[in-house]
Each structure stands twice: as C-alpha cells, then as structure tokens.
Amino acid sequence: MRQVRLDNKQLIKILKDREVEFKKAQELQTTAEKINKELTALGYKMNRLKEKTSQVLNKENIELSDFEIITEVKLEKGEPILEIVDQVEEYKKLILKKKADEKK
Amino acid sequence: MSKIYMINNGYHGCCYVRILLPAFNNGFLTDKSSVGSELCQDHALIERNLKQAEVVVFHRPESQEHLDLIKILKKDGKKIVVDNDDTFKMDDDHPLAVWTWDAKRVIITERDKCLDESLRLADLVTTTTETLKEEYSKINDKVIVLPNCVDPMDWDEPKRNEGKKVRIGLVGSTTFSYDYGHVKDVLRELSDRDDVQLVMFGWQNKVGRTDNPRVTEYFEKEYKFWDSLDIEQIPNCPSADYPSKLNEAKLDIMLIPRRENYFNICKSNVKFLEASMCEIPVIAQSFDKGAYEEITADMGFLIKDNSKWMEAINIMIDNKELRREMGKKAKEYVLNNYNIEDKAKLWDEAYQKLIN
Numbered sequence: 145m146r147q148v149r150l151d152n153k154q155l156i157k158i159l160k161d162r163e164v165e166f167k168k169a170q171e172l173q174t175t176a177e178k179i180n181k182e183l184t185a186l187g188y189k190m191n192r193l194k195e196k197t198s199q200v201l202n203k204e205n206i207e208l209s210d211f212e213i214i215t216e217v218k219l220e221k222g223e224p225i226l227e228i229v230d231q232v233e234e235y236k237k238l239i240l241k242k243k244a245d246e247k248k
Numbered sequence: 249m250s251k252i253y254m255i256n257n258g259y260h261g262c263c264y265v266r267i268l269l270p271a272f273n274n275g276f277l278t279d280k281s282s283v284g285s286e287l288c289q290d291h292a293l294i295e296r297n298l299k300q301a302e303v304v305v306f307h308r309p310e311s312q313e314h315l316d317l318i319k320i321l322k323k324d325g326k327k328i329v330v331d332n333d334d335t336f337k338m339d340d341d342h343p344l345a346v347w348t349w350d351a352k353r354v355i356i357t358e359r360d361k362c363l364d365e366s367l368r369l370a371d372l373v374t375t376t377t378e379t380l381k382e383e384y385s386k387i388n389d390k391v392i393v394l395p396n397c398v399d400p401m402d403w404d405e406p407k408r409n410e411g412k413k414v415r416i417g418l419v420g421s422t423t424f425s426y427d428y429g430h431v432k433d434v435l436r437e438l439s440d441r442d443d444v445q446l447v448m449f450g451w452q453n454k455v456g457r458t459d460n461p462r463v464t465e466y467f468e469k470e471y472k473f474w475d476s477l478d479i480e481q482i483p484n485c486p487s488a489d490y491p492s493k494l495n496e497a498k499l500d501i502m503l504i505p506r507r508e509n510y511f512n513i514c515k516s517n518v519k520f521l522e523a524s525m526c527e528i529p530v531i532a533q534s535f536d537k538g539a540y541e542e543i544t545a546d547m548g549f550l551i552k553d554n555s556k557w558m559e560a561i562n563i564m565i566d567n568k569e570l571r572r573e574m575g576k577k578a579k580e581y582v583l584n585n586y587n588i589e590d591k592a593k594l595w596d597e598a599y600q601k602l603i604n
Contacts, residue, residue, distance in 0.1 A: 177251075181275030188272040191282035192401065195488060 201226075252276040252599050253301035256287055257308055260487045265396045265518060266331050266376075267307050273399070273592035277301070283402075284488035298326075303599045305329040305374075309366040310336070310359035318366055327602040330370040333396070335383060335514040336360040342511050371602055374595075376516040379537055383514070394595060396518045397588035398525050402491045406527040406575070409498040413445040414565045417499040417528075419519065422506070423450035427533075431505045432473065434557045439477040444565065448474065449482040449497055495526045500571055501564050504532035504540065505557075513537050520548075524582040527575030531560050547578040 197217055206214065206226065216227035254271045256263040256279055264283055271278040277297050279288040288294055298304060304326050306314060318328050335342075336359060364387055367373055373384050373391040384391045409415045416438055422428055428435065438444045464471070485493045502523040506512045517539040523530050524547075532540035534550035543550055549560040564571050 183275070184277065185272060185275035188275075188282070189401070191285070192272070195282050195284045199489065199492060 251300075251302040251603060252305065253297045253303070254278040254305040255307065255309075255314075256280045257306075257310070257314075259308060261490075262333050263307050264487050266333055267305070269397055269399050269588045270394075270592055270595040273588050274596050276305075276595075282488075284486065301326060302603050303327045303329060305331060305599070306366065307331045308333075308363065310363045312362055315362045315366055315369075318369055322369060327371040327599075328366075328369060329372045329374060329599065329602070330363075330366050331374045331394075332363065332367075332380070332384070333376040333516060335380060335511055336363055337383070337510065339510060372598060374598065377514060377539070379514050392598060394598065395586060395591065396516045396521065397586045397591050398521050398582060399588045400525075400583065403525040404492060404495055406525075406579075407495050407498050409500050411445075413443055414500045415445045415447050415498055416501045416503060416561065416565075417447035417449055417497060418503050418505075419449045419494065419523075421450070422504055422519070423448050426470075427506045427512070429507065430554050431503070431557055434561070435477060437558065438561070439479060446477060446479040447482065447497055447499060448479050449494065450484055491522070491525070494522060494528075499523075499526070499528045500568075501561065502528045502530045503557075503561075504530050505551075506533035506535075506538070508533075508535040508538075512539075515539050517542065520578070521582050521586050524575070524578035527572070527579050529564065529571050529574035529578060531557070531564065543578075547574055547581060 201214065201217065206228075208214070208228065209230065211232040212228050212230050214226050215229045218225055218227070252274070254267045254276050256267050263280070267278055268280060268283060270276065279294055279297075280286075281288070298321065304321050306318065306329070309315060309318060309330060318330075322328055336356065367384055367387045370388055371390065373388050374394045375381055375384060375391060376393065376396050378393060381391045381393050418428060418435075435446065438446050482493065482497055502519075504519055504523075506515075512533075513535070520530055520532060520540055520543060529548045530540070530543065531549040531551060532543060534540060534552040540550060549564070551557055551560060564574075
C-alpha cells in the first residue's frame with residue numbers, strides 16, 4: 145500500500161463536508177436507536193397494561209351472552225366504559241351491507 | 249432496530265425476572281411480548297431479529313437446539329450472553345433429583361452438559377448470586393451478577409387481612425422441595441390454633457397434584473401430611489397472575505424455611521422481594537451464603553436455630569403493628585435496592601460493553 149498527498153482545495157472541502165454529514169448521520173442514527181428502544185419499551189408497557197385490564201375485567205365477571213365480546217375499554221368523563229358487541233348481529237349487518245352494495 | 253435480542257425458554261417464572269423485566273425496561277427485543285403471552289412462533293420474525301442483533305441473550309440454554317443455535321450465531325459474529333439462575337449440578341438434595349426417576353435424571357445430566365457448553369462459549373455469563381458466579385467462573389471467566397429485581401408496575405397496593413385469624417403462608421418452592429421438612433411440627437402446631445389460618449400457595453396443592461401422577465405417587469406420604477392440616481390451598485397459577493394472586497392471599501406472615509444445601513445456597517432472594525412488594529414480612533431460613541441474610545431485624549426474622557421458628561412466629565402473631573411496620577420497611581428496602589426501573593441500566597451497560 146502507498147499514500148499520495150494531493151493539494152486540491154476542492155477535494156479538501158468535499159471531504160470536510162462529508163465528515164460533517166457523516167457525523168450528523170451518526171448522531172441521528174444514535175437518536176433513532178434511542179427512540180426505537182423507547183418505543184419498544186412503551187409497546188411492552190402498553191401490552192402489560194392491556195393484560196392488567198383483562199385481569200381486572202375477569203374479576204368484574206361481566207355477563208356476556210354466547211355471542212358477545214368486549215371490543216373496547218375506554219375512559220369517558222373519567223369513568224371506565226366497556227363496548228360490547230354481539231358478533232352475530234355484526235355479521236348480519238355485514239351481510240346486509242354486502243347485499244346492498246351488490247344491488248348498486 | 250435493537251442490537252440486543254433476548255431468548256426465553258419454558259421456565260416462565262425465571263424468564264420473567266431474568267429476561268422480560270430487563271427487556272421491558274430497556275426496550276430490548278425478545279421472543280415474548282408480555283408476561284402472559286406465548287413464546288413467539290413466527291420463525292421468520294425471530295430469524296430477522298437474530299440477524300439484526302449484535303448481542304443475543306439466552307436464558308438457561310439447556311437443549312442441544314440452543315447449543316447449536318449459539319454455535320451458528322457465534323460463527324456469524326454475534327456476541328452471546330448466557331444467563332442462568334439455578335444450579336443444575338445434581339446431588340441428592342437437588343429438587344429435581346428428589347423426585348426424578350432415573351431415566352429422567354439422564355436427561356437432566358444431558359441438559360447440564362448443554363448448559364455447561366453454552367456457558368463455555370458465551371462472551372458473557374450473567375447470573376443471580378455470588379455462589380452461582382463462583383460455579384460458572386470455573387467454566388468461563390467473564391461472569392457477572394445481575395440481581396433479580398421487581399417491577400413496581402406489576403404490584404398493586406398491598407391488600408390487608410382484616411379477619412380475626414392471622415394468615416401465615418408458605419409459597420412456591422417451599423411447599424414442594426422438602427424445604428419444609430424441619431418445620432413440620434411448627435406447621436402442625438399452627439394448624440391446630442384457632443387464631444391462625446395456614447395458607448399454602450403452590451405445587452402441593454390438591455388441584456396441581458393431579459396434573460402430574462408421577463409426582464403425586466412420589467409425594468404420597470407428603471400429601472398425607474398436608475391433608476392432615478387445616479390449611480387453605482391456593483392453586484399454582486401462571487406467572488402473569490402471580491403478583492395479584494399473592495396479594496389477594498392477604499398473608500400476614502410468609503414463612504421461608506429452607507434446607508441448607510448447595511441448591512438452596514445458590515438460590516436468590518426473589519421470594520423475599522415478592523413478599524415485600526405485598527408488604528408481607530417474612531420469617532426466613534438463615535445460613536452461610538444464604539439468600540436472605542440481608543433481611544434486618546426491622547424487616548423480618550432470620551432463623552438459624554430451627555428451635556426458634558415458633559418463637560419468632562409468636563412474636564409476629566401477637567403484634568399486628570410490628571408486622572405492618574416490618575412489611576412497609578421491607579417494601580421500602582426492596583424498592584430502594586431492587587427496583588428494575590433503577591437497575592435496568594446494569595443490563596444495558598453489560599451488553600453495550602460487548603458491542604463497543
């Protein structure tokens with residue numbers, strides 16, 4: 145291997161610019177990795193809170209008919225509200241909508 | 249993309265503290281998305297995560313498949329971390345040796361061989377106690393202790409027993425591995441008292457027995473002992489439900505008797521940590537290098553002389569205020585010293601050193 149030194153001002157500037165951009169990219173990469181990790185941790189936290197919600201709801205013994213499921217648990221004016229859907233009724237609605245669409 | 253990928257195994261309770269808590273709090277990727285979820289079965293996703301990872305962490309890689317994977321990953325330039333929190337060195341006191349028939353003992357020895365080879369190949373070994381560190385250091389000189397921790401998020405406000413009887417409990421392994429053998433008389437005496445309700449939360453439970461007829465057969469004599477007591481039985485439960493079940497048990501006192509043997513010397517203090525999160529004061533076995541030596545007199549009792557169990561229990565039974573104070577103090581101590589929110593960085597720092 146051998147080295148050649150060039151006296152080229154344009155090349156010096158380009159290489160310096162490259163250095164600056166590379167550093168910026170590196171910094172962004174580090175930030176992105178950090179944000180990614182934080183997002184992953186938040187995702188886990190959301191999963192765990194979801195599990196805890198299920199545990200609490202299981203203890204509440206909410207009465208559901210054979211075809212009903214809880215689709216959403218939310219806070220409304222500070223009060224927990226459960227949305228319960230009858231799957232058979234939903235399916236009926238879907239079929240009726242499909243039929244109506246076909247007629248169009 | 250996270251540079252760390254953590255791999256669970258079938259030991260759900262161990263993996264919760266050794267894999268999931270560090271992963272959840274550091275944002276490391278792992279093959280289990282929550283405590284209650286199943287292991288990821290999406291092999292393409294696992295493969296992608298493994299390819300992108302720089303450090304792959306295995307908890308107790310005891311199978312040939314684990315070992316083969318470690319070899320492949322090492323060839324691919326990945327750094328390997330092996331974590332384990334129990335000794336697999338078989339002696340006659342090892343809980344598995346106590347009730348395992350010969351054919352299975354061979355399997356356990358094979359598992360131990362795979363584990364030893366994985367430990368040898370690892371770039372870093374992490375474990376729970378100084379005794380285990382000593383054991384693994386004979387195989388690999390890069391061993392560090394990362395303590396078991398608690399996550400406050402998993403523990404609700406402690407529930408109180410407001411009933412007339414003092415609820416005294418034995419939990420998990422202390423109900424199983426003959427660790428209670430030397431306190432049988434104490435348990436009998438407590439069972440006969442009108443002011444005490446004995447509670448058993450664990451494997452000797454009547455429901456759990458039927459799950460494993462082989463164990464039932466082996467423990468027949470022990471079951472007779474348990475069944476002769478007036479004892480409330482709480483079935484073993486999935487690890488996701490454990491914190492709330494323990495809290496709902498509303499124990500006033502937890503007994504942690506242990507035989508003094510190598511397996512128990514290797515064990516961590518996790519039972520004390522869990523009890524403390526429910527503000528349950530413990531009366532725990534004390535022996536040289538034992539897990540509970542850190543418990544001070546304001547948090548609970550340590551029993552070295554086995555004739556002193558009843559004395560300590562009576563002090564606690566008679567003094568509700570003392571029990572409550574001890575429980576609160578123990579929780580405060582555990583949160584100050586074993587809170588994963590503070591300690592998670594220990595895992596990150598250890599793994600980053602492998603990358604840089």
